[in-house]
Each structure stands twice: as structure tokens, then as C-alpha cells.
Amino acid sequence: MPYFKTEVISNQQLASDIFVIKTGWSEQSVGAGQFFMIKAWKNELPLMRPISVFKKEKHALSFMYRVVGKGTELLRQLKVGDEITLLGPSGNGFPCGEVSGKIALVGGGVGIPPLYETAKTLLINGNQVDIYLGFKEEIFAVEDFQQVCTNLYIATETGAYGAAGFITDIIDVTKYDALFTCGPEAMMIKLAEQCYEKNVKCWLSIEKRMGCGIGACLVCNCKTNKGMMRTCKDGPIFSAEMFF
Numbered sequence: 001m002p003y004f005k006t007e008v009i010s011n012q013q014l015a016s017d018i019f020v021i022k023t024g025w026s027e028q029s030v031g032a033g034q035f036f037m038i039k040a041w042k043n044e045l046p047l048m049r050p051i052s053v054f055k056k057e058k059h060a061l062s063f064m065y066r067v068v069g070k071g072t073e074l075l076r077q078l079k080v081g082d083e084i085t086l087l088g089p090s091g092n093g094f095p096c097g098e099v100s101g102k103i104a105l106v107g108g109g110v111g112i113p114p115l116y117e118t119a120k121t122l123l124i125n126g127n128q129v130d131i132y133l134g135f136k137e138e139i140f141a142v143e144d145f146q147q148v149c150t151n152l153y154i155a156t157e158t159g160a161y162g163a164a165g166f167i168t169d170i171i172d173v174t175k176y177d178a179l180f181t182c183g184p185e186a187m188m189i190k191l192a193e194q195c196y197e198k199n200v201k202c203w204l205s206i207e208k209r210m211g212c213g214i215g216a217c218l219v220c221n222c223k224t225n226k227g228m229m230r231t232c233k234d235g236p237i238f239s240a241e242m243f244f
């Protein structure tokens with residue numbers, strides 16, 4: 001997989017610690033739910049950082065990120081025209097072709113970005129797409145998601161916007177043929193358990209610390225009932241059944 005050196009097109013703040021960076025891209029296709037290893041530094045950090053694709057255009061990609069440490073802080077400091085290196089697209093992506101009917105997409109916090117292109121694809125395929133977004137207090141990208149769904153539901157833990165509480169409190173999984181989720185582990189476990197009990201197909205996007213991002217170092221291994229899997233290469237999307 002070749003490294004792709006490109007330029008920053010824009011880098012905008014969406015919420016207090018949430019940003020969207022847009023970069024140039026070749027015309028190579030990118031699947032819903034795939035991610036890139038990203039680097040915009042020389043010797044400050046040894047490793048690239050995995051970030052999911054938020055939006056894709058013919059010659060550009062957008063990535064939504066939360067500033068949590070040195071790598072994402074260096075991303076935040078990038079200006080229009082600065083160089084950035086992408087490695088990808090990596091991972092399997094959500095299995096949009098394997099589901100049909102009423103589909104729920106459930107995202108929490110900065111787990112929401114890979115659901116945007118996924119929703120677009122599912123809508124184009126003729127499905128009903130209901131999006132559930134959960135936030136602590138501050139909401140972001142809601143207008144973007146509004147454009148790519150049949151129904152949009154919001155919950156905030158503080159009740160500042162939408163329903164008060166967790167997003168898992170307001171979804172009835174039995175209304176759906178399949179569910180895709182990405183976000184905090186506790187949220188995804190709860191959804192996976194509900195889907196498993198009610199026999200609803202469910203896929204999770206697993207987050208692990210990554211080294212190479214291309215299947216070579218095994219840093220990102222996760223345990224499934226089919227054995228150890230590399231989150232970067234065999235995932236990051238796994239069927240929930242693989243964890244029961």
C-alpha cells in the first residue's frame with residue numbers, strides 16, 4: 001500500500017475539541033467505514049495515527065478528529081497547504097451490501113465519522129436509514145447527518161440537546177433488520193447484547209491502539225470466538241456474533 005503525500009485543504013473547528021481536516025486525495029475508491037493511517041510530523045512521533053474517513057469527494061477526503069494527545073494536537077495545528085501523508089484506505093468497512101430493509105446506525109462522540117458515508121451508501125441502496133447520535137453535552141455534525149438519513153435521533157448525557165441520557169436508552173433494536181455502531185466500548189457492548197438477544201444482525205467498529213495499520217505488527221490484535229484478529233486488517237468492523 002503506497003504512502004500518499006498531499007496537502008491540507010482546510011482544517012476547521014466543529015466543537016470545543018473536535019476538528020475536521022480536509023485533504024487532497026487520488027481517485028482511488030474508499031469504502032464506507034474504512035480508515036487511514038495519518039502522519040503530519042517528522043521526528044516528533046514515530047507512528048502514524050488511525051483516523052476514519054468522515055466524508056469523501058472525488059479529489060478530497062475529510063477526517064473528523066478529537067484532540068486527545070500529541071498526534072491529534074499536531075493535526076490541529078496544520079494550516080491550509082501544509083503537507084500531510086495518508087496510508088490507506090485500510091480495513092474492511094461496514095458490510096453495506098449484506099444488509100437491507102430498516103437499518104440503524106448508532107454513533108457515540110467521535111465514533112460518529114465512519115457512519116456518514118455508510119449512511120449515504122445505505123440510502124442509495126434503497127434502505128430506511130435511522131441514525132442515532134449520542135453526545136456528552138456538546139453536539140456536532142448533526143446537520144451533516146440530517147442530510148443522509150430517514151430519521152435522526154439525538155441524545156445528550158446532560159440533556160442539553162435531544163433526549164436526556166444515553167443513546168442506548170432511546171433505541172428499540174427490534175425495529176431494525178440490522179444495526180451498525182461505532183463509539184465508546186460500553187455503548188457498543190450494550191447494543192451488541194441487545195441485538196444478540198433479539199436476533200438482530202449487528203456490526204461493531206472496534207478501536208485498538210495501532211502500530212503499522214496494515215496488518216504486519218499485531219499490536220492491534222483483538223480476541224474473537226474465531227481466534228485472534230487484527231483490528232486494522234481483519235476489521236475494524238466485526239460482526240457482534242464474533243464476541244459471544
Ligand SMILES: Cc1cc2nc3c(=O)[nH]c(=O)nc-3n(C[C@H](O)[C@H](O)[C@H](O)COP(=O)(O)OP(=O)(O)OC[C@H]3O[C@@H](n4cnc5c(N)ncnc54)[C@H](O)[C@@H]3O)c2cc1C
Pocket residue numbers: 035049050051052053063064065066067068069070071072073110113114206207208209210236
Ligand atoms: C480504526 C480507528 C479509527 C479511528 N477513527 C478516529 C476518528 O475518526 N476520529 C478520532 O478522533 N479518533 C479516531 N480514532 C482514535 C485515534 O486514532 C486516536 O485518538 C489517536 O491515535 C490519538 O493519537 P494522539 O497522538 O493524539 O494521542 P496519544 O497520545 O496516542 O493518546 C492519547 C490518549 O488517547 C488514547 N488512545 C490513543 N489511540 C487510541 C485508540 N486507537 N483507541 C483508544 N484510545 C486511544 C490513549 O490511550 C491516550 O489516553 C480511531 C482509532 C482507530 C483504531
Ligand code: FES
Pocket residue numbers: 209210211212213214215216217218219220221230231232233
Ligand atoms: S496495527 Fe499492525 S497489525 Fe494492526
